Amino acid sequence: MMKNALLLTIHSLLLGIHSALLAFPVNAGLPLLALSNPDDCSTAPDISAFFTAATGVVQMSGTYDNTMATADPADPVPGCFAETGGVEPVNNSLWFTFTTNGGLFHLETIPCNTGGLYISGGDTQMAIFQGTDCHSLTQVACNEDLYVDSDPATDYRAGLTFLTVPGQTYYLMIDGYASGTIVASGQFCIQIVRVSTVTCAQATAGNYEIENNGFLCKGQNLLSVLSFDAASFVIPNDQPLSGMSWALTSQPIPPDTWPGSIPGIISTTLSTQVLPVNLQNNIISSEPMVFYFTPVVVGSATLINPDVPAKLPNLDVSSGCYILGATSVLTLVPVLEPLHGQAIVTPATAGQQNGAATLLINGGYPATVANPALYQFEWSTGDTTSLLANLAPGAYTVVVSDPSACVSNITLTADVVVPVLEPNTAFDVGIFPNPATNRAFLVLQLPEAADVEIRLLDVFGQVLQQLVNHHAQHLERTLELDNYPQGLYFLQVNAGERSAIKKMWVQR
Numbered sequence: 001m002m003k004n005a006l007l008l009t010i011h012s013l014l015l016g017i018h019s020a021l022l023a024f025p026v027n028a029g030l031p032l033l034a035l036s037n038p039d040d041c042s043t044a045p046d047i048s049a050f051f052t053a054a055t056g057v058v059q060m061s062g063t064y065d066n067t068m069a070t071a072d073p074a075d076p077v078p079g080c081f082a083e084t085g086g087v088e089p090v091n092n093s094l095w096f097t098f099t100t101n102g103g104l105f106h107l108e109t110i111p112c113n114t115g116g117l118y119i120s121g122g123d124t125q126m127a128i129f130q131g132t133d134c135h136s137l138t139q140v141a142c143n144e145d146l147y148v149d150s151d152p153a154t155d156y157r158a159g160l161t162f163l164t165v166p167g168q169t170y171y172l173m174i175d176g177y178a179s180g181t182i183v184a185s186g187q188f189c190i191q192i193v194r195v196s197t198v199t200c201a202q203a204t205a206g207n208y209e210i211e212n213n214g215f216l217c218k219g220q221n222l223l224s225v226l227s228f229d230a231a232s233f234v235i236p237n238d239q240p241l242s243g244m245s246w247a248l249t250s251q252p253i254p255p256d257t258w259p260g261s262i263p264g265i266i267s268t269t270l271s272t273q274v275l276p277v278n279l280q281n282n283i284i285s286s287e288p289m290v291f292y293f294t295p296v297v298v299g300s301a302t303l304i305n306p307d308v309p310a311k312l313p314n315l316d317v318s319s320g321c322y323i324l325g326a327t328s329v330l331t332l333v334p335v336l337e338p339l340h341g342q343a344i345v346t347p348a349t350a351g352q353q354n355g356a357a358t359l360l361i362n363g364g365y366p367a368t369v370a371n372p373a374l375y376q377f378e379w380s381t382g383d384t385t386s387l388l389a390n391l392a393p394g395a396y397t398v399v400v401s402d403p404s405a406c407v408s409n410i411t412l413t414a415d416v417v418v419p420v421l422e423p424n425t426a427f428d429v430g431i432f433p434n435p436a437t438n439r440a441f442l443v444l445q446l447p448e449a450a451d452v453e454i455r456l457l458d459v460f461g462q463v464l465q466q467l468v469n470h471h472a473q474h475l476e477r478t479l480e481l482d483n484y485p486q487g488l489y490f491l492q493v494n495a496g497e498r499s500a501i502k503k504m505w506v507q508r
Contacts, residue, residue, distance in 0.1 A: 039069045041134035041171060044095035050192045051100040051164075061190040063114055066092040066176050078127030078173065080142035085180030092183055093175040095134075096190070102166035104197050104237060108146055108159025109174060112189030119186035122155025123177040128162055130170050137171060141240060144177070157188075161195065161237055161272060197238040200299040205244070205325030206232025206274070208295060214329045215365075217406035222279035222330075228295075230274040236299030239320070243270040244297045245312055246277050252292050252327050259296050259324070260312035267312040270298060281332045288368065289332040295325035333406045337363040341400065342461060343414035344490065344501055348393045355391035357414035358503075360461035360490075364402035376401040391416045427500065429493055435505035438482050442491065444475040450496035456504075457490040464489070481506050 037043040050059040069092040081089035109124040125144045129137035146159030156177065164170065176184035208228035216222060236242040247259045248266040259265055268277060274295075283289055296312060300320030308314045341361035348355030359377065366374035377384050378399045388396065393416055401409045430443040444452065449471045456465040456479060464484065469475055479491075484506055491502045 038064060038094040038096060041072070041075065041095040041173075044097045044134075044171060046098060047096045047172075047190070047192075048098040048100065050190075051098055051103075051105060051194070053194060055194045055196055057194070059192040060110070060112060061192075063112060063187050063189055064094055064174075065117075065185075065187045066094050066119065066174070067185045068092075069094050071175075075173070076127075076129060076137050076139065078125070078142045078175075079139055080127070080144050081125050081175065081177075082144060083178045085178070087178045087180065087183075090173075090175050091178045092185055093173050096172040096174070097169065098172065099167060099169050100164040102164055104161060104163050104195050106159065106161045106193045106195050107172070108191050109157045109188040110191045111155075112191075114187035114189070117187045119176060119188045120182075120184045121177075122157040122188070123184035124156075124158040124174055124188060125177050126158040126160065126172065126174045128160070128170055128172050130165075130168055132169065134171065140170075156184075163197075163238060163240065195237070198234060198236050199238050200236050200321035202234055203236050203297050203299055203321065203323050204232070204234040205295045205297045205323045206230070206234070208325070208328075210293065210328050210330060212405050213403065214293075215331050215333055215404040215406065216279075216281045217333050217404065218281055218283070218335050220281050222277045222281075226276055228274055228276075233274045233295070233297065235272060235274075235297055236321070237272065239300035241270070241301045241303065241310065241315070242299045242320075243272045243310075244274060244295060245270050247294045247296050247312060248279075248330070249292045249294070250290075253294055253324060258317055258322060259294070260315050260317070265313060267296070270301070270310040270312075270315065283332050283334060286334050286368075288334060288365070291330045291332070292327050293330040294327045297323040297325070331404070333365060333404050334368065336365055336368060336402070336404070336407045338407050339363040339400055339402060339410045341410070341412060343398070343412045345414050345416055348391055348416050350393065353390045353392045355393065355416035356387070356389045357391065357396060357416060358388075358490075359386040359398065359400070359412065360457070361386070361400055362461060364407050365404040366402070374403050376403060388414070393417055427493075427495060427498055429491070429500050429502050431491060431502055431504050434503075435507035436479075436481055437506070437508055438480070440479045440481060440504060442475070442477045442479060444472075444477075444493060444495070446473045446495055446498075449473040450498070453494045455492045455494075457492060458484075458487075 036045040038045055047061060050061060053059050071090040071093050075090055077089050083089050111118045127139055128141040130140050131137040141160050141162045143158045143160040145156050147154040206229055211225040233244060235244050245267045249262055250264060253259050298317060301315040301317045303310060304314050304316050340363050341359060344358045344360060346356040361375050366372050377386055380397045396414045398412050399409050428445040432441045452469045452472050452475060454467040455463050458464055467477055486506045486508050489504045491504050493500045
């Protein structure tokens with residue numbers, strides 16, 4: 001921006017008062033930058049000297065201050081600047097220029113030795129342009145926040161990694177972010193590091209883990225259960241549009257299939273860092289929702305629609321590459337009923353090991369998906385099944401748990417005791433055939449007539465059929481089983497003061 005004589009005089013005074021607009025190179029052997037006016041693109045200081053060091057050597061400019069800087073309406077508007085409150089995108093910009101002998105460089109603003117004068121919130125934003133002069137600029141790189149995770153432990157500095165062309169002239173704009181009437185202002189330094197290039201051939205999608213076997217309980221956030229080894233991810237950086245993204249699909253990604261082509265895919269925005277995923281389980285469905293979670297590393301992509309974020313469906317990798325990491329099943333779990341159940345006991349004979357205990361459990365994730373095989377059992381005997389046989393008289397406890405860990409465990413006790421025999425308490429119950437297919441026949445013989453109640457139960461203890469006969473001594477009934485899936489069932493017979501439970505299998 002062209003200044004009148006008064007503004008230039010004030011600006012020169014500020015240069016003398018602060019170390020702000022005069023850069024003092026930190027590294028020995030680098031020359032002091034010539035006095036210039038960073039507030040104007042045409043008089044931007046040349047910082048090329050900071051681009052000559054070897055790979056990995058940190059270069060840091062002197063201190064700059066944008067407190068008195070202004071914006072020129074003729075300056076280009078960077079594509080990534082996203083001011084809020086209806087203000088202009090560029091407000092107090094400073095300009096720099098540089099050329100290199102080629103290579104990949106990381107640039108970011110840092111506090112350096114500014115102390116309490118560090119730009120408010122560290123909230124800079126930067127853009128790099130190429131061109132022959134300030135009137136013919138083309139944006140080639142842009143960043144608003146280096147740390148996109150909004151972690152309060154980090155500031156909002158700008159930073160980017162940029163592949164340069166030997167001999168090309170570049171212009172760097174650094175601006176303070178504006179929100180309403182508040183514009184970030186203060187001091188900062190520019191840190192520049194030459195970095196090694198990583199090609200597609202070197203890229204890898206690294207290691208990560210979703211705790212709790214991939215179950216995400218209602219109200220839980222993936223942030224709290226996703227962990228990863230960032231160092232195990234190798235992300236290409238030899239082209240501007242490279243990075244990694246987390247993909248969420250309804251089916252596993254087929255081999256040799258570009259994830260962005262899968263209908264309905266959800267993905268995070270491409271990032272040069274491995275970032276956690278903010279995904280809250282807020283499903284309103286009463287059924288679980290199952291997804292497949294996959295890290296995807298991308299190199300040398302191009303945007304299909306430049307106005308849309310760089311998510312996988314908006315990337316063209318026909319001239320680039322992609323690497324799929326391992327896929328994990330991610331299950332969003334709805335609100336579950338608590339676990340509940342009982343232990344059905346077959347008494348043991350004194351001095352023998354012929355007792356048994358069978359668990360009838362309901363609630364939790366297995367009930368929601370109608371798969372009782374998913375319940376987990378840990379008996380005091382060390383067994384892990386729902387049925388214990390060959391038990392001696394005694395008390396046996398079992399901890400029943402849900403595989404999703406979204407409901408609390410329960411503890412049940414099976415008292416396997418020696419029955420006390422009383423005269424005329426026994427009766428005969430026969431089931432034929434057993435296992436049955438579509439129907440079974442029940443034959444009941446009592447010592448004397450009584451009111452009889454017959455109940456067919458599933459493994460959850462739910463009553464499927466109930467038959468009542470008054471004043472019966474001998475009874476024959478047919479049980480229709482067409483509508484029941486194969487598996488284990490229980491027939492409970494109550495006759496007066498007597499009762500019995502028989503197992504019945506349906507097998508087809």
